[in-house]
Amino acid sequence: MNPGIRGIAVNTFRESARNKMFYLLVFFGVLFALSSRLVSFLTLGDAMKVLKDTGLAAINFFCVLIAIFTGINLVYKEVEKKTVLAILSKPVRRDEFILGKFLGLALTMLAALAAMAAIFFAFILLNGGGFDWRILLYFAMLFLELLVIIAVSLLFSAFTTPILAFIFTVSLYLIGHVMWTYNEFKALLRAPAMKVLSEILYYLLPNLDKFNIKNEVVLGTAPGAATILYTVLYGAVYTAALLALAVLIFRRREFQ
Amino acid sequence: MKALEIKGLKKSFRSNFLIRRYDILKGIDLDVEPGEIYGFLGPNGAGKTTTIKCVLGLLRADAGEVSVAGQPAASVEARRRIGFLPENPFFYDYLSAREYLRFATSLFAIPQAEADGRIAALIHRVGLSGHEDLKLRKYSKGMIQRLGLAQAMINDPELLILDEPFSGLDPVGRKDLRTLIFSLREQGKTIFFSSHILQDMELMVDRVGIILGGTIRRQGRLSEMVERSTQYYEVVCDRIAPRELAQIQGDFASRDGHFILTLPSEGDVNLVVESIIHNGGRIVAVTPVKMTLEDIFFSEMAGGAPPAPTSRSGETGGGAR
Incomplete structure (x- = not known):
């Protein structure tokens, strides 16, 4: 790997690893995942299913929270505190800086997700469940979704304040999870121009629901290999496009 | 080949919703020879930092060319040859100095074994020994500045x-930095530093460039600038009655039993000295008083007009009228 990208990635990972807020969110993620045991007591039906359903949802929620909160500050803080001056005056290209930041946060999320997943698997085993490879697949898909979210927040962080970046990222996240209603919305449109616009938007907006396979996993099924491959490709292309856009914007930035 | 060459550098900023344009650099031309200490002098807001940021590619110039050892300055190759200390630097405060310097070596792809030795030597050189494993959030401003120098080297x-x-440096830190800069020059390094503090410049630089209002107003060897700038002559004499002296030169001051006369030209000096000796007086000293960098600087700030001759003797007595 390019030494500049590696150096920045390792340092970004180290920054998160030394941030108390990161551990706090991981702790709450684990706590809420484990509290699914309580929910299973209060709910009728298959206790293990409830346990998995609530636990995975808690891990998902806290991982997304960490990714957004860390991502929106990723570039902004560097520019605001002027730490970027000492880096970009060295032989580091701006695309290397953006990629390093992205990979650093991706590594952080991988570590957080791995820790939460390990605890969750142990928890399932302790409660009489067995090892289910489908849960592993769920975590892999969640990680892919997190990569998209990191790229979205990084893109906004490259040119705006954390508050605006937060609003934009959360908005896209929410839109991305109701994309299954988009076709119904499109059908309501009459004007041809609006139809074309809505078609363009359909491909531009992130379809994050593709990564959510919780219901299948909890019910003991899993998407087919072709669907998974398509989702992985979609995630990779979408993330790459967002990063390319972030690089384009960041290249034009000036540091006063 | 010049260590740094800037030709016709222009930069403006827009504000007020892009309506107003402020010209910060209006065509900077300067060059720095290899192995010299170049002082970039100017008041706050003159364009020093903007020039430096354009050199490093942190700001995009509107026009002009900048090269480092013949290469475009903003290129990655040029940046391999440059070390940069930003103004009021800030580094990741969750790292220690050693960790930050290790991070810096990774950006230059310096092998680990070589990096460790270099880091240890630099920590010692900038006077941070014993503090290298302390988190930077516990560093004083002066210590951060020292780390800034280490990362630049x-x-x-x-x-x-x-x-x-x-x-941000205390007197000890300033002296250490001067020593460090001189030692770097002895190693053949070129140092380009900006300051608005005249004393720093006067003590150190080989050449100076004065920037005012976004243009270079003067550039050259400091010694030559000062040499060419005799403001007036000071004649010190004694053993002459004030009344007689007043007849020779109406305006003079007295101090410690001596009389001090301020004369504008060498011709006046000859005439006055002859007259004093003729009247039985004794010449103690004749001193051409040259402009200091401060005088040159303020003269440029006043639009290039030389400052009015004022006696530097701090005399107490008044001249006879």
């Missing part, structure tokens, strides 16, 4: 660009 650069390097 991590790649053993040919050209060091230091933006206001003396700010």
Whole structure:
């Protein structure tokens, strides 16, 4: 790997690893995942299913929270505190800086997700469940979704304040999870121009629901290999496009 | 080949919703020879930092060319040859100095074994020994400045660009920095540093460029600038009655039993000295008083007009009228 990208990635990972807020969110993620045991007591039906359903949802929620909160500050803080001056005056290209930041946060999320997943698997085993490879697949898909979210927040962080970046990222996240209603919305449109616009938007907006396979996993099924491959490709292309856009914007930035 | 060459550098900023344009640099031309200490002098807001940031590619110039050892300055190759200390630097406060310098070596792809030795030597050189494993959030401003110097030297650069390097340093730190800069010059390094503190410049630089209002008003060897700038002559004499002296030169001051006369030209000096000797007086000293860098600087600020001759003797007595 390019030494500049590696150096920045390792340092970004180290920054998160030394941030108390990161551990706090991981702790709450684990706590809420484990509290699914309580929910299973209060709910009728298959206790293990409830346990998995609530636990995975808690891990998902806290991982997304960490990714957004860390991502929106990723570039902004560097520019605001002027730490970027000492880096970009060295032989580091701006695309290397953006990629390093992205990979650093991706590594952080991988570590957080791995820790939460390990605890969750142990928890399932302790409660009489067995090892289910489908849960592993769920975590892999969640990680892919997190990569998209990191790229979205990084893109906004490259040119705006954390508050605006937060609003934009959360908005896209929410839109991305109701994309299954988009076709119904499109059908309501009459004007041809609006139809074309809505078609363009359909491909531009992130379809994050593709990564959510919780219901299948909890019910003991899993998407087919072709669907998974398509989702992985979609995630990779979408993330790459967002990063390319972030690089384009960041290249034009000036540091006063 | 010049260590740094800037030709016709222009930069403006827009504000007020892009309506108003402020010209910050109006065509900067300067060059720095290899192995010299170049002082970039100017008041706050003159365009020093903007120039430096354009050199490093942190700002995009509207026009002009900048090259480092013949290469475009903003290129990655040029940046391998440069070490940069930003003004009021800030580094990741969750790291220690050693960790930060290790991070800096990774950006230059310096092998680990070589990096460790270089880091240890630099920590010692900038006076941070014993504090290298302390988190930077516990560092004082002066210690951060020292770390800033260390990170600027991590790649053993040919050209060091230091933006206001003396700010935040106590007298010991300033002396240490001067010693360090002189030792770097002895190693053949080129140092380009900006400052608005005249004393720093006068004590150190080989050449100076004075920037005012976005243009270079004067540039040259400091020694030549000062040499060419005799403001007036000071004649010190005694053993002459004030009444007689007043007849020779109406305006003079007295101090410690001596009389001090301020004369505008060499011709006046000859006439006055002859007259004093003729009247039985004794000439103690004749001194051409040259402009200091401060005088030159303020003269440029006043639009290039030489400052009015004023006696530097701090005399107490008044001249006879």
